[in-house]
Amino acid sequence: MSVPSDPYQTLGVSRDASDADIKAAYRRLAMQYHPDRNPGDREAEEQFKRISEAYALLRDPDKRAWVDRGGGRSTGPSPDFSTVDWSTIFEEADLKVDFGEGVPRTGNAAFDALFGVVTGVMRQRGLLPGAHRNADLTVPFATARVGGTARVRIPGPSVCASCRGSRLGEDGRPCLACQGRGVKRFGERVDVTIPKGTREGAQLRLRGLGGPGQPPGDARVTVHVALPPGVERVGDELHAELAITPLEARRGVTTLLHGVRVRVPPGSDDGAVVRVPGGGLAGADMRVTLRHRVWRGLARWARDTMVGSRKAGGDDA
Ligand SMILES: [Zn+2]
Numbered sequence: 664m665s666v667p668s669d670p671y672q673t674l675g676v677s678r679d680a681s682d683a684d685i686k687a688a689y690r691r692l693a694m695q696y697h698p699d700r701n702p703g704d705r706e707a708e709e710q711f712k713r714i715s716e717a718y719a720l721l722r723d724p725d726k727r728a729w730v731d732r733g734g735g736r737s738t739g740p741s742p743d744f745s746t747v748d749w750s751t752i753f754e755e756a757d758l759k760v761d762f763g764e765g766v767p768r769t770g771n772a773a774f775d776a777l778f779g780v781v782t783g784v785m786r787q788r789g790l791l792p793g794a795h796r797n798a799d800l801t802v803p804f805a806t807a808r809v810g811g812t813a814r815v816r817i818p819g820p821s822v823c824a825s826c827r828g829s830r831l832g833e834d835g836r837p838c839l840a841c842q843g844r845g846v847k848r849f850g851e852r853v854d855v856t857i858p859k860g861t862r863e864g865a866q867l868r869l870r871g872l873g874g875p876g877q878p879p880g881d882a883r884v885t886v887h888v889a890l891p892p893g894v895e896r897v898g899d900e901l902h903a904e905l906a907i908t909p910l911e912a913r914r915g916v917t918t919l920l921h922g923v924r925v926r927v928p929p930g931s932d933d934g935a936v937v938r939v940p941g942g943g944l945a946g947a948d949m950r951v952t953l954r955h956r957v958w959r960g961l962a963r964w965a966r967d968t969m970v971g972s973r974k975a976g977g978d979d980a
Pocket residue numbers: 823824825826827828830831838839840841842843844845846
């Protein structure tokens with residue numbers, strides 16, 4: 664659920680409103696926008712959801728403090744609505760919602776779907792397919808180029824990767840990783856294989872590791888490639904600069920730039936461009952502009968010499 668930009672404004676109360684004022688304002692608006700009174704009115708449904716979320720924020724002292732600190736307008740962590748006790752909230756507003764067996768039965772499908780309570784319960788009981796989960800993952804340039812692994816957190820609740828939702832460990836006892844629930848409420852962390860030559864924006868699909876259900880949803884991971892400072896991406900091609908000393912420019916030199924071997928031919932001019940086939944992303948070129956710089960060139964040379972005395976190939980600086 665989205666966070667209301669200003670819950671005070673949504674409920675039409677002042678910032679110093681008392682708990683009783685806030686509750687009264689919510690009750691009045693909830694009656695006005697209740698889906699039962701506005702059948703089929705999407706705008707009323709959305710408004711009902713917005714005011715309910717606003718009230719859920721302001722009735723909880725911790726969440727209200729978060730709002731007062733500027734929450735929702737900043738990029739800080741947003742409150743977790745999945746832990747909100749909607750039955751109490753609706754009771755407070757005198758909304759007729761029957762919570763038999765923990766499942767609200769309003770008889771209003773739109774209302775139920777709005778809060779996803781029914782579908783959430785049905786999914787956990789394996790009666791509906793699980794939702795797909797989307798995650799973003801940023802990997803270093805070197806990993807994207809040569810391949811490797813990286814850990815991604817899938818938004819929760821998501822299927823336990825240890826038992827893949829079966830709730831059982833290999834020994835037939837309840838899975839230890841999820842205490843036999845088959846689900847990680849706040850999301851599972853998974854090590855994923857980053858294929859060699861991964862592009863910016865590449866999509867990886869982790870089948871069956873999304874939201875719980877029957878069948879479980881997939882986790883879809885969008886990979887972002889973190890480039891070293893000073894490196895620009897143009898399509899899959901990478902553009903970088905290399906500082907060399909005037910002596911290197913005259914004699915030529917082979918050096919590592921962000922883990923890519925660059926061969927500078929003898930007699931290279933300042934501003935000359937060297938192309939490294941396969942030095943970019945997904946097999947594209949790296950385009951290196953040479954700069955004749957005495958001190959930066961010497962610093963680079965000194966670093967290369969140290970790297971060279973270890974083992975060439977791993978420099979990522
Ligand atoms: Zn498990």
